Amino acid sequence: MAGTIDKITAIGYQRKMAHILTGEMEYECPIHGFASLGECTEKYGCDIDRDEFEVMASPIDVYDPAPSLMVPDELHLLEESVGSFDGHYETGVDTLQELVDAGQTKIIAPTATITAYEDQVYHLFLRPAERFPAPGPYLRENFYAQEQAESQRYYIGLIPHGKTHINSIIDILFYFHREVQDLMTTAMESPEDLLTGVALEGTDTSAPLNADSIDEVLQTLTLYSTSLTYLLSKKDGDRLDQSIVSQLNAYLRRDDRPPLASERMTGGTPFEKVQDILDLLDNPWQEDEDRGILQSLVDDDVLPPETQDAIMDLRDTLEASLDDATDVESDEFRVALRQADEDVREGLAWLLASRLNTITATSMISHGVDVERFNMMVFFGMPRQTAEYIQSSSRAGRSHPGLVFNVFHPIRERDLSHYHFFEKYHQFLDRLVEPVSVNRWAKNSVQRTHPGLFMSLLLNHYMYRDGSGKLFFGDSAEDFLAEVDDQELEDLITRMYGGDEVPEEFGHDAEELTNLSISQIQLDDQQWTSNRLPRGAMRSLRDVDEQLPIRSEYKYRDLLETLENQS
Template identity: 25%
Template sequence: MSIERYYEARELLESFFRRDLLGPVQADEVISDTWPADYYICGRLFPQDVELKQEDMEQNLMDDDFEGSDQSLNMCYSVYPSSMAISFSVIAGETRLRILASVARYIPMEIETESVRRKTIIEWHRDFTSRWIDVYTDRKYQEIELVHGLQLRVYLQKVYDDGSRTLTVAMINIFRKQMDIISNNAATFFQPKIQVFGEEEGKAVFIEKRMRVSLGKDPELLNLEMLYRHNRTFAVGHGCSAGWKSSGVTATEIFTEFLPGYELFQMKPASHVKGEILSFEFLGQNSSEVVSSGLEEMGASYEKWIEHMRLEIPTLPERYRTVASGNIERCVETLTRIRDGIHVLAENELAFKAFQMVNQAMLRLRLQQGGAGNKAGHGWYPFQLAFILQQIPSISDPLNPYRDVVDLLWFPTGGGKTEAYLGLSAFTIFLRRMVARRQGVPGGGVTILMRYTLRLLTLQQFERASGLICACELIRRENPGILGDEEISAGLWVGGGLTPNKRSEAIHSLQTIKREGFEALSEDEANPCQILRCPWCKNAITPQYYAVSADRMVVSCPNNLCGFNHGLPVYVVDEDLYDHGPALVVGTIDKFARMTWEEKVGRLFALNSNRLPPELIIQDELHLISGPLGTIAGLYEAAIDEFCRQDDVKAKIISSTATIRNAHSQILNLYGRDFRQFPPQGIDIRDSYFAEEAGASERPARKYLGVMAPGTSGNTLLIRVYSILLFSTRNLKASGFPDSVVDSFWTLVGYFNSLKQLGGAVNNVIDDVHGRLKYLYETKFRGAFPVGTRPPEYPEFDELTSRKANSEIGEILKRLEVRFPDPRAFDLILASNMLSVGIDIGRLGLMVLQGQPKSNSEYIQATSRVGRQNPGLVVTMNDASRSRDRSHYEQFLTYHSSLYRYVEATSLTPFAERARDRALHAVLISLSRHLIDGLRANSDAVRVRVLHNRVEEMIERILERVRVIDESEVDGSREHLYDILAHWENLASTDLVYQKYTRQQGIPLLTDRFNSDGDAIPTLNSMRNVDVECDVILEG
């Protein structure tokens, strides 16, 4: 199917959208069934009203010196706006501009019906006006009457030293508010538009808008400005959005927009690297000499690109050259690391064998799961292969200087980050097994900790990782002589409400499920049946294929031809993970709070055993580890870092994200380490060598549309937007588009910033959207469907939120993959921010957001859930009463053309006083319990006095970390740690235990009740909810 058909379908959706909300449906239309101001809800200039929003124009307009700002601009921001305006800058010497102003009114006419019972009705006839006007750039103020009741006003805002100047052009309805609804509608103007040109046709006279933004001395902000320097802002709207036609550094036309749009192009694999060197088969079958030679060619190509970028630096503006040079040096460092990795493959037999096995495993997985084409057609993206190459030295040599550096994999959402670090995981597992086999020591146990923030995402990624683990296990079975006899397996380690903690719990739950079904499980009962289909052959797995033996729960594939018919190499019961130590543990970061409570958690780190500790830690979605969660996580990382250490060698840490700012500070506070970003940026965001911007025909582009409807409630706007999009997607089939195209837009994803917002939408969907759809079918767009077509019944919808049980969420995700024309396909799915984190349903192509999300990072993450496989459409409904929404709407083009530039910096302060109060004791107790012989068992808590000196050693380890992260907190942390120790020793005079399991046990050191009056220390069971709850008593 040609991608052009998807773009054509999207254009049809956008056409209906504009005609319904802004108009006109027809150029010479007559409206007879409603008021014009209800017929169209965007682009209305109402009669002047006294009710104005008292907002600071400086804040809303973002930039310029509005000398003697006119009330006409304030009227842009009234509840019922009477004006619209646009500000822009023109070059020196351009004294005259040409403006094309257009607008429509609807003229009421009384018409007598021809029915038996004659009555008078009002018809509204569209009256459109378009007029060319010459204005002058050297006049302080100009006023022109466009039509009766409507003025065009031009303000000269500022003249700069170079002779350029900033102007504002406003269109104002000067009618006063009328006393009756007919007169008010007749005095309202619709579909207003301002287009500004130079005096000479086609001449580029508009220059970048002057913004009053001080970058200060922040090199990161300066670097972002340099990288996005080609994305210029030529105008800002007031009460509307602004658009332009640009030829690079200048623009030939400036215009207003009420439904602004921007097409965001995806990144594609770099064209610099092509051919067999990316092929799994080539890399997995050829000799080290042949492979190393091919990889060296990639290194040489990267070096050539770097030198070309270096030669470009002198052509940059002076203020960019220092940061540009810094970027190039980081590229050189990356090149050196890649070449070091190639050298290791050439010289280290085991490392090369592990690398071959990785490629063989990836190829097997692709072919097994329906990959099309021949073997040579499957391979890496350039950035994935380069990333693995640069990590090989620090994985194969524990003393490599980059072992202690956090490598941050930064790539746009949907670009393939997961495959990159899964490939590295397989390399680490294979190499560890082979090295251990050669040295005659155990090579099994937990090798990789892969962590996520949300349980839903963790489940999805566990399924993806399990497929590769199955491929690795098949290779191990074929090579036991070098990989050993212990299976390569994966384990799921998440909160107790999702998976069982013990096998006895799994037995009870399985009996209930097999006897009465999933719905029979109680709300607090964990579900052991987390694997719904075989990760290798994709056959469905029912509860009948789950069984609990003496030492594990076994999940078998029902397919007799599958290599895992007798048991999958996966574990989902906590007790099984502790007993078997799967090579890959996929878990939620909050689960690590259990380190303080449970002795068995230490087994995941091979503590007090002859196994090796984890060697690789992968933290996905790093941008989410911020704020309160990040602060608490930063404390617990102090313990995790120590648990993974062996003979002063730490685990390698990989993080990944598509949206992050201030990464240096975040990673330092979280991990106490330096970091490197991969791929490093060059001098242009559109080309980092490993990836470059793709055209619309090369990769599906995502179209963003903005809508704001002042004078209309948020609920009404939601009903109108949902209705017209559902109407137009149903029209695709009637317009002759194939099912695959219809399916990509069939399911509308509604995204909400709060559960309260979403709850209100549910009622609207049930009633009002259905009624509006009927009106669109039968009245407003009558004739769009073949005669006799009936409006659809109530939309098939559900919600994807934390209000749903985990089992329900799994079923919803499964059903979301059902495609049109299957009647089970959802018409609509309403989602909270749960959707923004890692949900990957390729068929989704249509989303509506109610309001701008709280952060730009969330906006990027949420909207990138649609339009992954095929072109997508995202509509943002902006609330005119919220200044942030209005700002994004008025600068829609500026914002979306540099989307990743506006990601906010995050912060976390793990050793600040309030954070220490919350969890510092948990870190000290965890370290002491798991690293000191004699303190591990529950009853050993009482022995702290005897082991006082060893606990002091743990205190010093924590203080070492504080010195690295924030030296100013060392004294406070030391005092706090010794207070904790003193309290612990004071309690140790009794029959002290870490936690009470029965009433007969002694005094507990830990409690999960944060409002407890006892001596036990309130301690987190999870990092998911880190805020303290309090009771409020209302009297009277």
């Protein structure tokens, strides 16, 4: 199974979590799978009549029901309030498993931050931790891995002098993309000179390229045609996006070059759009997209309109020569390139360089974004934490050597310090990672997680004991609590929070909240048990604010009903 860590809060509002975590299953529905309490999990959609379910379903004997292994990826993200809340639910799940001898789930947690990992694991799981792989006797080497001599990523630190911070970043992007465009054009106009290194005279190297054909060179250039600018805030992104459109593209148009095609990726970008951007970066050879790029270049007077079809034909030959599944050889593209008109060759160079070629993004790209074309990255100042810097800079150069520019802010003291100690900082980068900030005993955290743990006892433990009834109904829970010893509930809640590890003040708060919840359920008359609690169970680990009810005003109600009837 795969899911987000937020799903752990479902133990506080979904009784079927006991199926997964503690094996509270009695039957197997022939249509919908495991079931309990004499009814199908899809009782409102199951074709089997409720009265006949126990006859039609197959009884089962559960063996070793607890999940054997949990892998919470990117463990360092479980920090601060999210980490505190998750820690309470993790030990709550452990207690539910212990109560029915379901076994204990083992945990393997990949993380980018191993500094003080024992402390973080304690606050999340109340378990001892083992680091793997353990450090070896030699620096940067252990039994499983060793550092290679090849550089995978080059870091360059810059600080502006005589110009603003944002203008310095615009200049870097301009010179980089101009150079990519020039190399693309050179590859089209003088492929042999580029392959032999003659076209590179005057640069740091004029040696022959390590490539057998010009289409291989073009493929490599496309991997470096997209720049990624890492933003520290959305406000910086607004300024930079505006400068790209109004300033950077003006520089390119002044030299009769195509403008950049930019996109923005932040936490507020819709998931569908993010997916479309990543798909386009992973597979840039999309015919409709390329035709649209050519049309925009014609509209910008960069290309003559009559060359579009010839450019697409040459582009198709290049794509086929790069595809191992076709019979088109590199020589065929070389011949087609030599026979093409100058405008067509230049047009193909502009096309390849004008695909989605600049991304501005916030920390949302730091995790789980593995794009082969992210090989040039610019930092809009120094990130606040070393772990964030490591994670985000590792987006560049994952498959091919990457180039990372860190443009420090000239008036921020912290940025100036990082600039002056740039080499030493990167030399000891892994040792300077800050420990994860998490405290499961935070004073007010118990108030937020208690309703979920209290409801999890009712829904995912007591409800599966004989004679308990359907405890999600308030009246059933009221009758049940009248029969249960309050001290038993207090002890179980304390056990879910950590048992003997719970500090005195924290435990006292948990006991008070337990007694208050019992009283509210017995005094209130609402239909659902969860609605009788002083505060609702968390729906996610980020559910920290009071819910705001949204209702239509009376004067709009008729309008909404009319629209609904029309649909």
